[in-house]
Amino acid sequence: MTSVPRLEDNRTESTLGTPGYRRFVLWDLDHTLLDPAGFGQRSIRSAFSELFGFPSPDGVSVAGRTDRAIIAEFIAATDPALTDRQDEVQELAAEIAERTRSEFRSRGGTTLPGATAAVEALGSRGDILESVLTGNLEGIGRIKVTELGLDKHLDLSSAAFGDAHTVRADLVAHARDRAEAANSTRFEGRSMIIIGDTPLDVEAASAHGAFAVAVATGKYSVADLAAVGADAVLPDLLELDLLLTQLDV
Template sequence: MSTGKTLVLWDIDHTLITTGGLSRNIYADAFQATTGRTLRQVANMAGRTERAIATDTLRLHHIEVSDQLLTTFGLALAEAFLTYETALKEHGRALDGAREALAALADRTDVIQSVLTGNMESIAIGKLKAFGLDHFVDFEVGAYGMDHEERPELVRPAQERAARKYGQAFTAGNTVLIGDTPNDVLAGHLGGARVIAVATGTYDAAALREAGAEAVLTDLGDTPAVVSAILATAHP
């Protein structure tokens, strides 16, 4: 059994990258393909899972939701994402310091890093691949937006997948979630992880501190500070 590794789980949108506002377009195309109707409104996306966003978006249009419909919607989202890959590269970007932070952690033998994201798996991979960030993380041990509707329920599957692959138990004592919303903080604490919040989205540092994050960073620009915060949060 290996010992001493920290599992680092990254949120993607507004933590590592920005999509340049293309998420609504992707949902509009998927909604049209799934229902034959024009999208009027997308449910709140901040810190939520794809399954929850899709469910609430369909209900906002008075459409009865079933597992089969959600599966169809998920497939349509994946297809729609493919049509926006070029636009994503043009309008989106990796956030400052994201590449350097991922690279620094990838070089460490005491860290396993993956993602805990509201995105479904194929979209999560596609988003990081668009900006050359995909090879830094182990997607096999991540947790994704179609795994469960509630974001806190994603922590345990990621820990279990990492445990099976790396032969070590992962708990709140050696799992760090990094995100940009109060929902990310809540997900970590309810799910069984410590949380570092970065004020790179719509929430400022004060709001993230109030949410209870163990550490709050303005951004990922200072690589040594990011790495130190992760290690200190995992082993206070």
């Protein structure tokens, strides 16, 4: 097993409120909790082609980025004059995803090993609020979560999706503000835990002083994720005991 430091419990009554949740866990979706099987990218690329009459460019990096940032780069690489139609692409992509939602699972969309058990284990605690922080457009992300039954354990009212921001770190404050407003509880610093598979997940956590748990279930290795400063790195979510120990739960 990979050795990681345990999260110190720095809660105080003033920062976390009483009664209420003492930690706020934000899960990434693609390649952390689930294998998207290209579902979101198919929807976005189909929308792009349908609107503009030519295909979106290849070679655009997507790992850890918001869909808004990816679409913006598609437009910049093909015809910058179309920048004001970004929202149209996003809206149509969400519509296409809804029309084709059955293809998500039929074409390979599935939870990653250990993911459901990890979410359930944290959700069984009454003092941990779990939600989602993902670069997915909201319509696409919600389909993935609900189709896989993860919505039973994740508070999507506190989730942050990639519709409005091009910088992933900006999503953290959005999720935190929603969670605090709904629960009359303040989440600051390391009472927030961000779990993801890319350096951009780690960067987002660091920007807000949150505890970054990186999982090497995507394109980045344990060494890659440790090198960018993750507080803890796991090879996968099958290491449930290690995850719970490191979170001190």
